[in-house]
Amino acid sequence: MHAKTRTTATVPARDQLFRDRYSVSATSGSSGRKSIIVNNAHEWTTIIASYGRANEWSGIRTGRAHRVTMAVVSSTAAWHQSSRVAATVRSPFVVSERLDASSPLPDIVARLNDIQPDVLVAYASMIRVLAGEQLAGRLRIAPRGVNSSSEVLTAEARSDATRAWRVSPFNVYAATETGGIAAECDQHQGMHLFEDLVIPEVVDDDYQPVPPGASGDRLLVTVLFGRTLPLIRYEMTDRVRLTTRACPCGRPFRLLEAVEGRTDDVLELPGRGGGTVTVHPVVFHKVFDLLDAAGWQVRQEEGRLEIRVAGAGPGFDDAGTERAVYAALAAANVAPPPLRVSVVDTIPAGAAGKRPRIVAQRRSDRQSTPSTD
Ligand SMILES: [Zn+2]
Incomplete structure (x- = not known):
């Protein structure tokens, strides 16, 4: 039922109703x-x-x-x-x-x-x-x-x-x-x-x-x-x-x-004083929205943060970006985990075509790859 339709824009006929009613x-x-x-x-x-x-x-x-x-x-x-x-x-x-x-x-x-x-x-x-x-x-x-x-x-x-x-x-x-x-x-x-x-x-x-x-x-x-x-x-x-x-x-x-x-986009990261700190997406928006780049994504993976930046312009600076993220996390009382900034061509889209900014590792599936759609 939810096969991806990548190239053609299929639109179901308007009369396709479940049990002729729904x-x-x-x-x-x-x-x-x-x-x-x-x-x-x-x-x-x-x-x-x-x-x-x-x-x-x-x-x-x-x-x-x-x-x-x-x-x-x-x-x-x-x-x-x-x-x-x-x-x-x-x-x-x-x-x-x-x-x-x-x-x-x-x-x-x-x-x-x-x-x-x-x-x-x-x-x-x-x-x-x-x-x-x-x-x-x-x-x-x-x-x-x-x-x-x-x-x-x-x-x-x-x-x-x-x-x-x-x-x-x-x-x-x-x-x-x-x-x-x-x-x-x-x-x-x-x-x-x-x-x-x-x-x-x-x-x-x-x-x-x-x-x-x-x-x-x-x-x-x-x-x-x-x-x-x-x-x-x-x-x-x-x-x-x-x-x-x-x-x-x-x-x-x-x-x-x-x-x-x-709420799914909220990351739980180790706190500076122990325990975990809840980090809201707005922390990252504040850093990344000033970037000279077309898109970005923060992915929480085993104990670290993978940051992807797409369409980086001449003003983009990966070391500076890394420092800005560290500073923003420190200001949020997080003991910043290892993080890596990589430049990619495009942010991969999930099944529905959305490119989520934040991909949190879910508590329930810490072992598997987080879903991104
Ligand atoms: Zn109004």
């Missing part, structure tokens, strides 16, 4: 547990509408008077929710070209140059890589809109995209289990939670509520429209933070200030 999407199992989600027609329509709302807020209108070509650099696996959504919304007015995020970068760049999309949709890590390609002159597209999803959109990725295409990207927070959960409005102050569709609860490790302004350890979501597979206080391993401010746009939905990464 749309089926599956996650890539990046958290170690694969979910298969079934939705009836009403639920599926609501999920489509949640993505439609995110598009609408980002100024993308579609319809008879607004024909739009979208390029979606994502997973092209047929079971992936974005493929299912594309199959449903396909119409003469929305041309959705799907590109496999795990294919080689030059292929993606060539195909985008060919498509000349009005709207570019990609994982946040890919947005930054593509912005780098545009600034280097290899990618030559002029999208009216740039939307990012599924990953942390860092300030640097945002500013690279803005420099590359002169549009500020719109971030969308979504999950296969829920559809859209939150999206940015044109004020770019954070993402408004879709509180008419889900009840989000930001909690700590003990499932106690975390106030706005503080980061939670988990997010619980209750999907208000789900009846086929009811999800009540369903646990997402995302670290998020609500803002204490109201958005000037006046929308009633609360603002999510940041998605700081997944």
Whole structure:
């Protein structure tokens, strides 16, 4: 069911329903547990509408008077929710070209140059890589809109995209289990939670509520429209933070200030005073987002950290990077483990085409290779 589709963008026909009634999407199992989600027609329509709302807020209108070509650099696996959504919304007015995020970068760049999309949709890590390609002159597209999803959109990725295409990207927070959960409005102050569709609860490790302004350890979501597979206080391993401010746009939905990464991306490293220290992805984002490089990945392997840097530019300095990582870890009270910085052509993508920034060794499979999709 989840064979990789690398070269062709297969989109299942819109009438492919399970038992003639249910749309089926599956996650890539990046958290170690694969979910298969079934939705009836009403639920599926609501999920489509949640993505439609995110598009609408980002100024993308579609319809008879607004024909739009979208390029979606994502997973092209047929079971992936974005493929299912594309199959449903396909119409003469929305041309959705799907590109496999795990294919080689030059292929993606060539195909985008060919498509000349009005709207570019990609994982946040890919947005930054593509912005780098545009600034280097290899990618030559002029999208009216740039939307990012599924990953942390860092300030640097945002500013690279803005420099590359002169549009500020719109971030969308979504999950296969829920559809859209939150999206940015044109004020770019954070993402408004879709509180008419889900009840989000930001909690700590003990499932106690975390106030706005503080980061939670988990997010619980209750999907208000789900009846086929009811999800009540369903646990997402995302670290998020609500803002204490109201958005000037006046929308009633609360603002999510940041998605700081997944709890799975948290590394547990030996502490300077003994014991273990929990290191959040933001520690690495702060170091690596200033690098002259297109991408990076930190992998925790037996007792050491492997750091891969892709598309290093002339300003890249591996010894300096190593020192910066040591300093950041020391500041986080970690007794830094041995680490190695290596320059690679591209960061390998997992099965769903995502290139995770942090690959933690899971407690449960310390013996085997960590999954990366
Ligand atoms: Zn707003």
